[in-house]
Amino acid sequence: MDDRRGGRVNHTIQKELGPLIEELSDPRLSPMTSVTGVEVSRDLSIAKVHISVLGTDEEREETLEAMRSAATRLRMEISQRIVIRKMPRLSFFSDETMRTGVDMDQLIDRVMSEDSRRHTDRDPS
Numbered sequence: 496m497d498d499r500r501g502g503r504v505n506h507t508i509q510k511e512l513g514p515l516i517e518e519l520s521d522p523r524l525s526p527m528t529s530v531t532g533v534e535v536s537r538d539l540s541i542a543k544v545h546i547s548v549l550g551t552d553e554e555r556e557e558t559l560e561a562m563r564s565a566a567t568r569l570r571m572e573i574s575q576r577i578v579i580r581k582m583p584r585l586s587f588f589s590d591e592t593m594r595t596g597v598d599m600d601q602l603i604d605r606v607m608s609e610d611s612r613r614h615t616d617r618d619p620s
Contacts, residue, residue, distance in 0.1 A: 504579065508542055509533040511573045516562070523561035525554045531590040535583050542583040545590035555589055562587040 512530045527549035534543040546562060548555040562569075566585045574582035 504535050504539075505533040505542075507577055508535065508544075508573060508583075511576050512544065512569065515569055515572050519561065519565055521561040521565065523557040525550050525558045528558050528562075531592070539579070539581040539583050542585050544585050544587050546587055547590045547592070559587055559589055 509530050509532065512533070516524070516528060516530065525548045529547050530544060531547045532545040534545075535541070544562075546558070548558045550558075566587065570582055570585050
């Protein structure tokens with residue numbers, strides 16, 4: 496599979512998963528769940544699905560469990576919606592990039608606040 500076709504398959508699976516996840520009725524599933532990326536192996540055997548969950552670590556883990564429980568159903572639903580030679584097995588992973596970004600923003604805010612306090616403490620006026 497060439498890179499262009501692989502990219503199309505990744506994008507198509509990601510696009511189809513969004514609405515399907517919203518239809519799931521598993522109480523473990525966080526309402527703040529999104530598919531941030533899909534990486535399909537060259538032989539179409541596995542699709543690594545990266546999901547982002549806004550919430551606590553516990554909510555993230557429960558959502559991953561819910562997604563893993565629904566993997567077979569989601570795979571079958573997608574295979575009915577798209578034309579693909581072989582529908583890959585879905586494997587779900589937590590995408591920590593948004594969380595890391597929030598952590599970095601908080602760290603930057605804290606450093607800037609400490610820096611401005613230091614400058615205020617030194618300013619005799």
